[in-house]
Amino acid sequence: MFSCCSRMNQEYFKVFSQLNRRLFTTKISEKCAGDVKCSQLRKRGLLKVKGRDSVKFLQGLVTNDVESFHNDEERKTLYAMFLNASGRTLYDVVFYKHDNSGDVPAFFLECDSNAIPDLTKHLKMFKLRAKVDIFHAEDYQPWVMFSTSGAMDIKNASSSSDVSVFEQDPRLEQLGFRMVLRKDSSPCVCFEDVYETGDTYEHDVHRAKLGVCEGVDEIPPGSALPLEYNIAYLNGGIHLHFILIIYTSQL
Numbered sequence: 001m002f003s004c005c006s007r008m009n010q011e012y013f014k015v016f017s018q019l020n021r022r023l024f025t026t027k028i029s030e031k032c033a034g035d036v037k038c039s040q041l042r043k044r045g046l047l048k049v050k051g052r053d054s055v056k057f058l059q060g061l062v063t064n065d066v067e068s069f070h071n072d073e074e075r076k077t078l079y080a081m082f083l084n085a086s087g088r089t090l091y092d093v094v095f096y097k098h099d100n101s102g103d104v105p106a107f108f109l110e111c112d113s114n115a116i117p118d119l120t121k122h123l124k125m126f127k128l129r130a131k132v133d134i135f136h137a138e139d140y141q142p143w144v145m146f147s148t149s150g151a152m153d154i155k156n157a158s159s160s161s162d163v164s165v166f167e168q169d170p171r172l173e174q175l176g177f178r179m180v181l182r183k184d185s186s187p188c189v190c191f192e193d194v195y196e197t198g199d200t201y202e203h204d205v206h207r208a209k210l211g212v213c214e215g216v217d218e219i220p221p222g223s224a225l226p227l228e229y230n231i232a233y234l235n236g237g238i239h240l241h242f243i244l245i246i247y248t249s250q251l
Contacts, residue, residue: 035147035148035149036145036146036152036193036194036195037145037146037147037194037195037196037197037202037203038143038144038145038146038179038186038187038191038194038195038196038197039143039144039146039196039197039199039200039202039203040141040143040196040200041110041141041142041143041200042113042199042200043113043114043200043215044111044113044142044214044215045110045111045112045116045136045142046110046137046140046141046142046180047109047111047116047119047120047123047134048098048107048108048109048133048134048135048136048137049106049109049123049132050099050104050105050106050132050133051104051105051106051130051131051133052103052104052105052131052132053130053131053132054104054105054106054132055067055070056130057126057127057130057132058107060126061123061126062080062082062093062237063080063081063082063083063226063231064078064079064080064095064235064236064237065237066078066080066095069095070097070105075097076097076165076167077095077096077165077167077168077170077178078094078095079092079094079095079170079235079236080092080093080095080237081093081226081229081236082119082122084221087225088221088222088223088224089219089221089222089223089224089225089226089228089229090119090221090222091111091112091118091119091122091216091219092112092213092215092219092229093110093119094109094110094111094169094170094178095108095109096108096110096165096167096178096180097165098164098165098180108137108140108165108180110142110178110180112214112215112216112217114215115215115221116136118221120134120135138183139182140164140180140181140182140183141180141181141182141183141185142178142179142180143178143180143181143187144169144175144176144177144178144179145176145177145179145191145194146176146177146203147176148202148206152176152177162181162185162190163179163180163181163185163187164180164181164182165178165179165180166178166179167179171212171234171236172210172212172234175207175210211233212230212234213229213230
């Protein structure tokens with residue numbers, strides 16, 4: 001037992017040492033006055049749902065109120081979960097409004113990249129005659145901008161940037177900002193005093209300390225109820241969760 005703990009401590013020390021070396025030697029970090037960091041969420045991907053019936057279509061499939069979200073012009077992001085017929089969690093998603101001009105609503109659905117094929121199949125199973133298009137938005141990539149100290153003084157992105165979405169994380173303010181950029185773009189070009197980490201390790205640790213799980217590795221599909229993953233604490237729409245359980249149990 002002692003030797004196992006010793007090996008774990010050595011591994012943790014090795015990882016933190018590597019992170020510290022990268023922090024103090026990269027050219028980007030030398031230009032930063034603060035500790036605001038950004039990471040490309042390589043384990044997350046984006047689906048796009050667009051069409052005249054997209055709001056009505058999504059409203060009946062997730063735990064949160066998509067219709068209210070769509071009608072509120074100030075809200076740009078929404079956290080929700082897809083459930084199975086037993087009310088168990090399938091996939092956690094973050095909604096982003098995208099190009100909602102006119103009468104054709106459009107949303108990015110950020111989810112675990114490994115879940116994209118299954119989530120696409122799940123959505124198309126309920127599509128029927130709904131006028132919606134569902135496809136993998138491969139030209140875009142989600143990012144996160146955060147600070148472990150909690151203080152963030154971010155200047156607006158330049159007008160010529162490739163930032164399609166830049167909004168507060170809908171789950172917790174301490175999680176920072178969620179972004180959607182075109183592939184091969186970086187927030188460091190668009191914002192001042194921000195440096196890019198090489199991976200999501202620092203953000204994953206920060207998120208874990210706040211009790212926030214995401215992705216199929218941390219939320220195994222079909223195995224637990226949303227309450228077990230803090231859906232109420234994370235603004236995931238707990239009221240609709242119970243409505244869905246009652247409804248699906250009668251099918």
